[in-house]
Amino acid sequence: MNASVPDAAVQQQFDDAPQQKDAAVLGMWAFIATEVLFFGVLFAAYVVCRFRFPLAFVAGSARLDFPMGTAETAILLTSGCLSAIALRQIQLDKARQSAVLLLVTALLGIAFLVLHGMEYHDEFKEGLIPGIRYLENGPGAHEMELFFSLYYVTTGFHSLHVLIGVVLLLIMAARTWRGTFGAHYHTPIEITGLYWSLVDIVWIFAYPAFYLVGGAG
Amino acid sequence: MNAAVTSADAESMGSGYLVEGGRTLWSWLSTRDHKRIGILYAVAITTFFFMGGVAATLIRLNLIYPDGRMLSAETYNKTFTFHGVVMVWFFLIPSIPATLGNFLLPLMIGARDMAFPRLNLFSWYLYMVGGLFTVAALLLGGVDTGWTFYTPYSTMFSNSNVILVVVGVFVVGFSSILTGLNLIVTTHMMRAPGMHWYRLPLFVWAMYATSVVMMLATPVLAMTLSLIGLERLAGVGIFDPALGGDPILFQHFFWFYSHPAVYIMILPAMGVVSELICNGVHRKIFGYKFMAWSMLSIAFIGFLVWGHHMFVAGQSMYAGIVFSILSFVVAVPSAIKVFNWLTTLHKGTIDFHAPMIYALGFIGLFTLGGMTGLFLAAVALDVNLTDTYFVVAHFHYIMVGGSVMAYLGGIHYWWPKVTGRMYSETIARIAAVLMFVGFNLTFFPQYILGYEGMPRRYHQYLPQFQDLNILSSIGACVLAISYLMPLFYLGHSLFRGEAAGPNPWQATGLEWTTSSPPPEHNFHETPVVTHGPYEYCD
Ligand SMILES: [Cu+2]
Numbered sequence: 001m002n003a004s005v006p007d008a009a010v011q012q013q014f015d016d017a018p019q020q021k022d023a024a025v026l027g028m029w030a031f032i033a034t035e036v037l038f039f040g041v042l043f044a045a046y047v048v049c050r051f052r053f054p055l056a057f058v059a060g061s062a063r064l065d066f067p068m069g070t071a072e073t074a075i076l077l078t079s080g081c082l083s084a085i086a087l088r089q090i091q092l093d094k095a096r097q098s099a100v101l102l103l104v105t106a107l108l109g110i111a112f113l114v115l116h117g118m119e120y121h122d123e124f125k126e127g128l129i130p131g132i133r134y135l136e137n138g139p140g141a142h143e144m145e146l147f148f149s150l151y152y153v154t155t156g157f158h159s160l161h162v163l164i165g166v167v168l169l170l171i172m173a174a175r176t177w178r179g180t181f182g183a184h185y186h187t188p189i190e191i192t193g194l195y196w197s198l199v200d201i202v203w204i205f206a207y208p209a210f211y212l213v214g215g216a217g
Numbered sequence: 218m219n220a221a222v223t224s225a226d227a228e229s230m231g232s233g234y235l236v237e238g239g240r241t242l243w244s245w246l247s248t249r250d251h252k253r254i255g256i257l258y259a260v261a262i263t264t265f266f267f268m269g270g271v272a273a274t275l276i277r278l279n280l281i282y283p284d285g286r287m288l289s290a291e292t293y294n295k296t297f298t299f300h301g302v303v304m305v306w307f308f309l310i311p312s313i314p315a316t317l318g319n320f321l322l323p324l325m326i327g328a329r330d331m332a333f334p335r336l337n338l339f340s341w342y343l344y345m346v347g348g349l350f351t352v353a354a355l356l357l358g359g360v361d362t363g364w365t366f367y368t369p370y371s372t373m374f375s376n377s378n379v380i381l382v383v384v385g386v387f388v389v390g391f392s393s394i395l396t397g398l399n400l401i402v403t404t405h406m407m408r409a410p411g412m413h414w415y416r417l418p419l420f421v422w423a424m425y426a427t428s429v430v431m432m433l434a435t436p437v438l439a440m441t442l443s444l445i446g447l448e449r450l451a452g453v454g455i456f457d458p459a460l461g462g463d464p465i466l467f468q469h470f471f472w473f474y475s476h477p478a479v480y481i482m483i484l485p486a487m488g489v490v491s492e493l494i495c496n497g498v499h500r501k502i503f504g505y506k507f508m509a510w511s512m513l514s515i516a517f518i519g520f521l522v523w524g525h526h527m528f529v530a531g532q533s534m535y536a537g538i539v540f541s542i543l544s545f546v547v548a549v550p551s552a553i554k555v556f557n558w559l560t561t562l563h564k565g566t567i568d569f570h571a572p573m574i575y576a577l578g579f580i581g582l583f584t585l586g587g588m589t590g591l592f593l594a595a596v597a598l599d600v601n602l603t604d605t606y607f608v609v610a611h612f613h614y615i616m617v618g619g620s621v622m623a624y625l626g627g628i629h630y631w632w633p634k635v636t637g638r639m640y641s642e643t644i645a646r647i648a649a650v651l652m653f654v655g656f657n658l659t660f661f662p663q664y665i666l667g668y669e670g671m672p673r674r675y676h677q678y679l680p681q682f683q684d685l686n687i688l689s690s691i692g693a694c695v696l697a698i699s700y701l702m703p704l705f706y707l708g709h710s711l712f713r714g715e716a717a718g719p720n721p722w723q724a725t726g727l728e729w730t731t732s733s734p735p736p737e738h739n740f741h742e743t744p745v746v747t748h749g750p751y752e753y754c755d
């Protein structure tokens with residue numbers, strides 16, 4: 001643990017820095033595989049329910065704020081791109097630029113959360129939240145409730161992941177600014193970026209599933 | 218340690234990793250050493266094992282009389298739920314991977330530690346937090362849903378502490394995911410020079426296959442249980458028929474995890490038994506590559522058979538047929554393993570020490586449990602046998618006859634390595650034989666009871682079933698004694714046992730090349746591997 005400069009960050013169980021880095025990256029990929037199965041349950045439930053009640057899903061989707069969802073998508077994808085550039089910059093040993101990019105990535109994540117919170121707020125006012133305030137009734141209201149249940153659980157768990165990602169990105173930005181990382185060592189930035197891509201990808205599936213099925217109607 | 222420590226001191230204090238990391242309680246609770254974490258797990262799961270065992274004892278006592286005079290229906294439901302939840306998630310799932318796997322895998326591949334030591338310790342704390350929730354649920358009145366949490370009972374009707382238990386299992390699920398992640402990355406990245414994949418001991422292959430299942434199945438359980446909690450708390454209705462949701466969908470999700478979970482319990486046992494058999498007969502394993510790949514194929518096919526739990530739940534006939542065929546297919550690699558163990562033993566000189574008795578017991582009981590699994594995989598038979606004691610007997614043969622026998626065999630075999638001490642061989646052999654006898658006495662009658670139509674999960678039964686139930690309860694007493702015995706003689710060996718030396722069994726494998734107990738970072742010099750795992754002179 002207390003060896004000299006290039007090995008300073010190599011923990012005792014590893015032989016050298018590349019081995020430690022490969023282990024960390026493989027670990028994050030394995031974790032992502034776990035997460036895919038975690039969210040997979042919700043998408044499987046979505047397929048089953050939508051197959052059963054296609055019209056209720058169209059009706060439910062039409063009640064979501066399509067422009068807002070689209071803006072959130074743009075924000076999240078931009079942030080994913082910036083986190084990739086941040087990694088590139090630190091590989092080129094440009095720590096300051098990398099730190100700024102990581103900070104902007106985190107801020108975009110916060111913007112996503114704020115916009116989504118506003119959406120939730122509007123839906124609360126409209127009475128679209130099952131179990132808390134659901135005011136729809138009449139034919140198809142129950143089936144639409146199912147759509148909103150899935151929408152809240154999926155976007156809720158996703159937002160939780162965004163929140164964790166934002167915290168990680170802020171920590172990475174601060175550590176990068178203080179010069180912890182450089183071209184020789186930046187594994188934490190790399191695996192944070194991997195995690196952030198997972199957050200992106202889950203949203204890439206959630207956005208069309210919830211926002212884009214009601215448009216034509 | 219300074220060189221002047223006398224041998225008497227060394228005897229009273231232990232040596233190696235047992236003292237090198239510090240002797241305080243805190244040095245254990247904050248350790249990053251995979252060996253110490255393995256021991257933390259062993260202590261915790263042993264506690265849960267006996268808690269689940271108390272519940273089992275209550276069940277067997279109640280079933281001595283047909284009128285259920287001891288436990289009311291409600292208490293009985295809570296008792297078997299607690300038994301199931303504790304034994305599945307707090308004992309069987311972590312048993313071999315988190316204790317022996319944690320302790321042995323880095324030693325077996327010649328590594329200094331796991332890839333992520335802090336994460337490893339974190340997994341143990343998650344396990345403890347999950348355990349606290351579950352025990353809290355018990356203290357606040359228990360849960361009556363059965364360990365399967367079937368909807369809509371668990372979501373709409375049960376008035377018990379479902380949410381607490383669901384949170385407990387959710388948390389302990391992440392403990393097992395992170396353990397699996399650690400084992401996978403360690404196996405990929407931390408192997409000593411020369412230790413390529415086909416030189417890995419079969420125990421390591423078993424841990425690898427198990428870890429894949431842990432990582433890919435457990436998140437499905439976690440999300441499914443979240444949905445149950447959210448349905449109870451906030452009326453999210455994915456399993457609620459009143460909203461158009463589907464209770465059967467819950468069963469699909471639950472068994473998508475819980476069938477593979479059976480392999481989380483049995484694959485590690487297969488790994489342990491492979492080691493014990495090779496050592497007990499001092500021979501190379503027969504068909505090494507078949508053994509390794511059969512474990513991976515069990516892990517893979519195990520994901521495709523969950524529907525055999527739902528033959529009478531209203532799934533389509535065609536789905537039933539497909540799941541039935543796939544369930545037969547998964548028996549093929551299991552049979553390959555049994556045949557290869559037997560071939561390894563064939564015409565060998567078998568050393569009947571205690572670990573070997575456990576291993577041989579495993580083969581017999583696992584075979585019987587596996588064969589009756591084929592009965593249940595056949596749709597036409599299952600329609601008659603489902604929800605009877607035949608099913609109870611079947612899975613106890615696999616999980617208790619199989620996994621627990623192998624776990625205890627492994628504990629005995631590696632005890633000298635873990636503690637540096639030998640236990641009393643004679644008492645250990647008596648306990649092993651007693652366990653085999655007690656187990657069969659407990660559970661074989663349940664096959665007959667199930668075949669005769671006694672349903673499971675009732676606190677009462679028809680008077681004609683009483684004789685066999687009494688026999689089963691007597692067996693349970695024998696079994697309980699044989700489970701308590703190791704606590705005493707293994708405990709005794711900690712203080713009075715002879716020093717074991719590095720390799721008391723003349724075994725192959727890297728873990729036997731280092732001292733017993735091993736030093737903090739396992740090896741004084743990184744080993745270089747030049748040959749396969751079972752180079753016994755045949
Ligand atoms: Cu099964």
